[in-house]
Structures are given as structure tokens and as C-alpha cells.
Amino acid sequence: MSKLAAIQPLSDNVINQIAAGEVIERPASIVRELLENSLDAGATKITIELCEGGIEYILLRDDGYGIPRDQLHLALSRHCTSKLTKAEELSSIGTLGFRGEALASISSVAEIAITSRTADQPHGWRIDVRPGARMGQLQAAGHPVGTTVEVRNLFATTPARRRFLKQVRTEFLHVQKFVRRAGFCYPEVVFTLIHGSKKNLSLPAPINAVAIERRRRALFGSDFVDHSIPIEFLMPELTVRGWVGTTEYARQNSDLQFVTINRRVVRDRHVAHAVRMAYDTYIEEGRYPAYALQLEMPEGVVDVNVHPGKVEVRLHDARGIHDMVYAAVKQALGSANRLHKECDSFTTSTHTNFESTHVDLGGRVRTYSRQYATQPFSAAALSAVANNLLAIIENRFALTNDNGSILVIDLHAAITDIVRTRLERGERDSRPLLIPEVLDSEVRDDRIETLNGFGVEFGRIGEDKVVLRAVPIIISEIDPSAFADCLLSKNKTVQVEADGVATAAAVGFRAPTTMVERRRWFSQLVGQFNALGLSGGDYNIPLTSEDLEGLFGTQ
Template sequence: MTQDAASIRVLSPRLANQIAAGEVVERPASVLKELLENALDAGADQIDVEVEAGGVKLLRVRDNGSGIQEGDLPLALARHATSKIATLDDLEGVASLGFRGEALASISSVSRLELLTSTDASGKGWRVVAEGREMQPQVTPAPHPQGTSLVVRDLFFNTPARRKFLRTERTEFSHLEEVFRRLALSRQDVAFSLRHQGKQIHQLPAVESKEAPEQVSRRIGQLLGRDFLEQSLTIDAVASGISLKGWVGLPVYARAQADRQYFFVNGRVVRDRLVAHAIRQAYQDVLYSGRHPVFVLWLDVDPNIVDVNVHPTKHEVRFRDGRWVHDFIFSSLHKRLGAALLGAEKQAPETEAMPDPASPLSGVSQAGVGQGTAVGLASTSPVEQTPLSWQTAGSGSRQPGSAKVAESLAFYEKLAQSLPEPAAASGSQNEMPPLGYALAQLQGIYILAQNAKGLVVVDMHAAHERITYERLKQDWTRRPLAAQPLLVPETLGLDEELVEVAGQHQALLADLGIQLEPLGPQEMVLRSLPVLLQGARGPDLVFELLQELKRYGTSRSLEASINEVLASIACHGSVRAGRQLNLPEMNALLRDMEATERSDQCNHGRPTWFQLSMQDLDKMFLRGR
């Protein structure tokens, strides 16, 4: 290496901006994100996007916002120049979408960028471009309506290495459309349009008021499809200055990919690990393996308790009290998904009570079924009156016995005696329960029932499995978790942070039946586990639990392990295929489903029933044609 090559030099403005562009300009979609955010920050209520060749050849964004003053135009394309923050205090409570002052400078360094703007309705405006090695701005008069237009042509024309990594036009446009969709969901009070190759793709009028649910639903349907609305529940939870609103998909509507998940913090699109963890846990007990829930959720918090300046693309945020936010999101969704959906209105708003922030374990010691099983006719069953029996283990500890779970079948015949006769109750559709009344049993597997809408088909094993499982969880969580001493204590190698976490939560771990003792700065000895988890790999379980306590201040890994055991017991103890039930027993099972949380899915996330409306049946038989 020569002396000249090794010397330190100042990078040219264009090269410095191109390096910065590597962080924020990945493809046309990233360019659109920055331009749309600038338009929204300028107060626009109408934004039009025009694209050619997937955004590589042309990407034009026009807004009717405040525009840029003539005197500010020389700095409009300069790096680290912004009107959105001036002090550190501004940064700590920033409410605008953009604030770094790097986007336009970075984009102009890897494309042919042109900015046209006007601050009034006179039609007089200005045009600015940055040209040459030093990227000196050139400002000239140009007619333009009030607002700003950004025109980006030939993306990566001067960085061929970057351009060759772009995908096909169709792929790039799909990424670009997804960015458009996210921003259009985040700001429903703004009208958006999108054209590609001269063809209108989206035309979205502004929602006049958030209090107009039909307008909000219309935009959701335009962007995500009507089926999303039909297969989702609304949520409206508020507590202590924080609110969570939006739609959460039913578990049966989950997808193979996580491509319909939209979460907004104060209107900003985020993909945050803490948020993802809370949502994943809320769906844990009802989602089929390998599937991903769908949701559109808006979280509104005080800007001063959330830091958005933790990632160049601003996709991640950091909450001042992440555990509190995590628990609020989890408990809100857990309650909404756990409601007896069969009889609940999908559009019913709710006000969520916050969990006790002093308890790091959100679940095991606080009723593992969330807010408690819904109370209905099923509460008169012998299973509710007499808790499930407990077998005595060799150690003298108590654990649920699968041999007694099958006794729960006997209550259906007794429960049926307290129910009204189907013929008497079926005179009015308004009096008919959600799942109606049984008509027959098919092949010893399915219950066929008639309700106000038409035909209901129930998988009786899957339904009873969920009922048994929820009762097992409720019965188990009423008791402290008994500890089972290990015959051979196991030594765990942990880093100092995890050892410290274990010390901080020693009382909690003891309540869970886990006895951990320090051996050194990076070693602990495991002496006991919960009785129900005999045979489990203790070190793996404890390590995962401590990691969750460290990251989120809460853990549900132990509860999940216990629930797996209870689910297995429920599966083996529930009514099997081929078991013949009479009509009163079938009706009793239907009533029990209506009064049980999460009864729409079995323990493995599969549906327990489905509805065929009269219109569906008429279509099958071509009636009315």
C-alpha cells in the first residue's frame, strides 16, 4: 500500500451520501417510504404516487402539503438538514415520521432527483436539483400548485453494483405496493392514489373521521380485502394513557407467511421484537403450528416514552418501559381472542384493565386462561362443582390425573336436564343460542345442529378437547406449582447477566417450583422443577425462562410447557370419534362450547366448528336460479 493510498482524506459529498444511501435506499420501495413520510410530515391530505418499471425508471410522489420556502431550498437536498428537530429535547419526543435529514441527499446521490414545490396557491414555484461531484443545489423558478413533487428517475444509474441486485419489475413493484399499503393504513385521514405504468392500482379517499367505522372498514377492505374484515375481530383497549385499536384475525384465518401483519406506534410503521413477542404469545394457545396471525393494530402512547431513533430505517422503536407495553398488548389481545366468540359481537369495543406490573410472570400464577372462563349453563356441570381429581405421585406431590378426565363426559346427560327443550326455544330465532340445537350425529364424529343462520357442523372431539383443556388449566392455576426435587441436581453455565436475573426473580422461581442456587459468578445449580414437568429438560427450560425474564421482564415459557402436558391429557381424556351421544348430550356439549373460552379452536389450533348459512346451502343446490 502506497503512502498516498493510506492517507486520510475527506470523502466527497456525493460519495458520503452514496455510503449513507446504503443504509436507507435498498430498492424503489425504500425510496417511496422516505418520500411518503416527508409528504405526511408536511401536512398533506392528498398524496399521489406514479410509478414506471417497478419504480426503477420513474417514481413520482406529489402532495398538497405546506411546501418548502424558497430560502430553504438550497438545504432541501443537503445531508443532515431538517426542519423537524433542532434540539436533543425535540429528538427525545419526536412525533414526525422523518427527522434524520439524510433521505433526500442519499436518494439524490444514486438517482436523478428533481424537487418542485410551492407554498401557496398562486401557481408560482421552484425547482431544485443537486448536480456534480459536490452535489451543489441548483434552484430555478418553475410553476407548481401548492405542495411538493419529488421525481426520482433511473435509480442506481451511477452505482451499477447496487442496481444488479434489484429483482424483476414485478417483484420490485410488489415491495413498493406493500410500502404504499402500510402508509395508507397508518394515515387513514389522508387520500392516497397509486398508478403503475399508467394504470390505476389504488384510489383511496380520505376517512373523514375515526368515529366513522364504515369508512375505516372500507379502506381496510380496499387494501387487505373484504375477507380480512369478515375473519377479524375489532379491538379497542385503553389503559393509563396508552391505547390499542384495530383488527386481529381469527386463528382460523392465519396464514402460512407473516405477510399481513401491520403494527403502528403513533402512526409509525414498526417491526419490533417486543411487540412481536407479545402478539405471538397472545395467539400461542389457539394458532395451528407454523401459521402466522393477521392483524392491523394502532398503538398510541406518549411520544416521550418511546425512542424512534434506534435504527436508520426507523422500523424499530424502544419503549421506556418495555415490559409494561408488552403486558398491555398481550393482555388486551389475550382477552379479546379468549372471549366466548360464539356468542360475542365481533365489533364490541372493550376497555382493558392493565395487568399488575409488579408480577413478572404474566400467566402461570395469574389464571392461565387469561380473564377466566366465561360463565354459562356449563357452570352447573359436575366438573365445575367438583374439581378434577388429583393422583398422588411417589414424592407426595399432586398432579392432574388423566384417568379421571374421562369422567367429564358424564356431566352432559345431567346438564341436559337443566336445558330448555329445543322445540320450545326454537320458536324465535332471537332466543336461539349461537350454536343452535342438535339435529343428529354424523359417523360418530360430527354434530349437526340448526341455528338462526343455518347449519352448524361441530367436531365433537375437538370441541370437548378444548373444553377439557381450559378446565384443566383453570384447575391447575388455582394451586401453587408443587416442586419435585431432582435426584441429581444439574449445574448450569450462565453468563453473569442471567445469574443476576435469577437472583432478582428468586421468589418468583420458587413459586414456580424451580429452585436455583448460585455456585459462582457464571454457574448455578438446579435442584427442583415443577411436578408436572417431570422428565423435561430442566436446563433448557430454565435457560429459556431466564432469557425471557431478561428481555421482556416477563415469561410464559414455563406456562407453555405445562400447557403442553395439560393439552396432551385433555386430548386423551376427551370424547373420541365413534362415541355415540344422544340429542340432550349433544345439546349440552353445544352449550358448553358457548360458555368456554377459545372454543372456536381445539388445543392444536384446528377449528372446532363451522357455519353453513342458508344462502350457502341455497347456492349449493342452485335455489333461486
């Protein structure tokens, strides 16, 4: 075994190359770092020129503030920046760059030249650096106010890394994709991208409606523009703006998904999941929604110092942001409208009024009431026909067969009775929803706390919006939207919250889709009658053939 090498400090060149390995992956990484510097410098016009996809040559020119002559050397030194002075500032970063390592990292893997001029200088100054070499001397150069950075021969001194680069077209498309996203983040900035001698992307200044429309189509393509819905969601904690594609515009891949947070192009799994959940019931498995969303939030609630390439962030209230993005997208898709009709038509009583059901057949009208039916079955008798389910009608009535007779069961009344009884017995654990349900409501905080004690978990995402995150575990086969709507309906007053939750569970009931599942669910429902000591006869009516003949006037 060879002798253990002595511990010694690394050279600045090795340190820079290690840092470059984290920051500089491909030409698009360089364009990102340079472009972010330009935007932080207040640029309103940015031009990017590439040769061979940026592998051989990158030029970025801006009209920003420029770099003073005496700071050009510092700009190329590690951990030198004008954007951060104290550690406390890391918790509320308002600029795109802040680490002061981008230019030093680039200079360790490529040749770099910077020419810059500030408004108070008569001309510009240029400095050149080669990988592993000392910085060159400053040279006077003619240049307008702003900065030009030239990068040549990426990874020329590290052939192993250069071999990992893709084809020229692939590398160019990565650059083009980032410039498009930057153009979305900064709609007031003019961007021009040139590859070889061809202008591939031009994002004009939004001086009028025509220019704005032209810019949108250049950013996202005409198909997306023609099949997108504008979105604007304003909350104290979060603002969401942009466009979401229609449900019919779902795509085979995720290449048209843009998310920015505080004008920074990022990837965030919480935001992506929220958008996907908002589309979940509208698009097929394997299809992807298209969207371009700008999220604005206070700087102190998002940590951007979590990824070397600054493409990921950490949200302090990720769940709250998730819920608000979900609400914004779902509202834009037109699914925020609630159905109050079903709840308003349902009485909070556990007994349905059957005193008059009118049947009109061929002009003959008969009135049917319980007096024409035989006596209601007991729970035991009902259990005997649990496996003979014929149908569930309108998520309200179940029809079963009992030796030639039909038993009609009011499922709403049955569910209300069962849920109320189990809640009163202390069965109040909750079951989280896969997709949170957001709705408009001015419900008081004290009522939210009370409902949380019954297994219903609500969270507030604004003064007039709440999100339903969980329902009682004893409730199955439920539409969360109808459940929450009924529970918080202004037209319904309850003395005991168990009654309100039980009634909402009945209104929100949705029968399983297949007959096999329906029979299994119904059998489990009936099985609870005897277990809970319920009579079962309060919400079922048997109809013999004679009863049916009486209804049709043939008796």
C-alpha cells in the same frame, strides 16, 4: 506491500453515497422517505406515480405546506431539517423524519427534482440535482400549494447496486405494500398509487361508512375484512386499535401482519411475539395469524433513532408493552373470559367431604360413605400401587389397581397438601411461564408483593388488570388461567397465602395428555408422600369388590 494511504476527509458526494447505502435500498425506500416528508408536512392527498417499479421514475405529489423558496437548497443538503433542533428532542420525536439526510442521500444515487410552493407564494419554485453534480439554479414554476418530488434513474451511476434490484413487479409490490401500511397509519389521508398508466391502489377519504369500508377492503382485502375482529384496548400507557384475524383465518405466510407505533410503520419482535402467543393455542404450527394493529404510546417511551431506515424502534418498557399487547389480542379473540366455576366449587379444606355420594341405577339409590370402605391406605401402601394407575378423571380423581381392588385418590387434596408443605419449608423459587396470563383483577399491590414471596410473579398493567408471569417451580401440569383465577378469586379468603397458592395449584391442575406421561407424573406425586412425611391416607379410599357390590345394590 503498498504504502499505507494517508488519512483524508471524504468528499460530500462519497459521504452521501455511504449514507444512501444505509437509507436507500430500493425504490420502496425512496417512496418511504418522500411519503414521510409529505405526511410531516400535513398533506391530506398524496399521489405516487411509478415507471418500471420505480427503478426508472418515481413521482410523489402532495398538498402539504410546501417548502419556502429560500429553503429548497437546504432541503437537499445533509443534516438539514425543520423537525429537530436540539439533542434533547431525540428522546421524544413526534415526526416521521428527523435526521435531515433522506433527500441528500437520494440525490447521490439518482436524479432528483423538487417543485414546491407555500401558501404565501404566488407560484412555485423548482430545483434539479444530479448525482455528483452541484445543485441547479432555482427556476419559477407553476404549481399548487404543496410539493412534487421526481426521482429518475435510480443507481444509474452505481451499476453494482442497480444489479441487486429485483424484477420490476417485485419492486412495485414492495412500494405498494408500504403505501398500504401508510394508508393504515393515516386513515384521514387520501392515497393514490399509479404504476405505468394504471391506477393500482386508491384509498379514498373516510367521509362516510361506505368509504371507510371501501378503504379497509382496499388496504387488507375482502377476505381479511370478512374474517377479522375489531380491537380497541385503552390504557394510560398504551392504546391498541385495529383488527385481528379470526383463528380460522390463519395463513401460510406472514404477509398480512401490520404493526404501527405512533403512526410509524415498524417491525418489533416484542409486539410480534405477544400477538403470536395470544394465538398460540388456537392455530397450528406453521400457520400465521393475520392482524393490523395501531399502537399509540407516549413519545418519551419509544426510541425511533435506532435503525437507518427507521423500521425498528426500541421500547423502554418492552416487557410491559408485550404483556399489554398480549392482553389486548387475547381479549379480542374472546379468551379473556375466566372459568370461576371450578374454583368456587372447590373448598379450601384439604379434605374432601365423602359423607354422601348418591348412585342412581335403575331407580335404586344407595348412599355410600366411608363406613362401607376398608380403612384408608398408608403412604407406604399407596406407594406400592404408584405404577398401577388406571385413569385420571376430570383432573380430580386418580384410580389405581391394587390386586383386584380399586384405590380412589383425591388429587386436589393431595396436591394442596404437598404444595402447602413444600412452600412452608421454604421452596419458593419461581418458574417463568412461556405465555404470560392476563386477567381482570383489582387485587391490591400489597397482596401482589406477598404472593411474589411464594414464587408467584404478578405484574400490574393497569388499575384493573394484572399479568401472571411465573408460578412456583414446585407446581407442574397447571393451567395458568385457572390457577390465577382461583388465587385472586373474590369469593375466596385465605388466612395464609401458602394455603391460597396450594389450593389454586390444585384447581389449576391439568393431567398430562398421554397415559405414559400420566403414570410418570402420578409416580412422582406419590413419591413425595414419604419424602414430606405425609400420611397419604387422608385423601384415598380403597374399594374392594364387596364395596362395589354394595354400591350397586348386589351385595
